[in-house]
Amino acid sequence: GDSVTQMEGPVTLSEEACLTINCTYTATGYPSLFWYVQYPGEGLQLLLKATKADDKGSNKGFEATYRKETTSFHLEKGSVQVSDSAVYFCALGSFGNEKLTFGTGTRLTIIP
C-alpha cells in the first residue's frame, strides 16, 4: 500500500539557517504530494503541493520538488525564521486526492 517516510525530528535550527526535511514515498499510480504544517494549538494547514513529476510547490519561502525518479518530495527553505517553528507533515494523495497518507511529522524549532 501507499506509505510516506519522513525525516524524524525534532529538528532545532538557528534563525536564518537552511532547512531540509526529507520525505520519500511509496505509491501505486501517480499520487499528488503535499506538505502540511501544524502550528501550536492549530489544525494542519496545507503549505504546498505538487501534482505531477518535476512540479515544484512553493509557499512562504518553502519549496519542494516532486522527484519521481527518487520518489522524494523534500521540503526546503533557504532562511528559516522563528515563526516557522511548527510540526511539518509530508503526505500523498490518491483516489482523487481525497484519501491522504501521512508521514510521522517532523517538529521544527527555530531559536533566535
Add this chain to the structure above:
Amino acid sequence: GAVVSQHPSWVICKSGTSVKIECRSLDFQATTMFWYRQFPKQSLMLMATSNEGSKATYEQGVEKDKFLINHASLTLSTLTVTSAHPEDSSFYICSGIAGGSTDTQYFGPGTRLTVL
C-alpha cells in the same frame, strides 16, 4: 482559509463510558469529512470517510460499532467512541473538503481523549 473547529479540545473519561467529539466547518459546507487518529510520534491514520447524509466508510481494521460517525449536515460531523477503554486514548483529528474541491482538506485542531 476555511476553518474547522473541534469540541471538546480534550476530554478525560472513565473506562466503559461513551464520548462524543464534534467537528464543525465554520465557514464552508463540507460535503466530505474525514476522521483521523494520531498516536504519539506517529502519523495520522485515516479512520473513516463520511459524506453528508450517508453512512461512513471505515478503513480496514477500524471497528464501525465502536467508532460511530454521523454526518447529519454539511457543517457538522460527530465521532462517538462507545464503551471507551484505555487503548482508545489518542488524538482524534477531523478534516473537511468543501464541495467542488477535491484536493484541499481543512483540518480541525484535534481532540485529545484520555480514558482512565
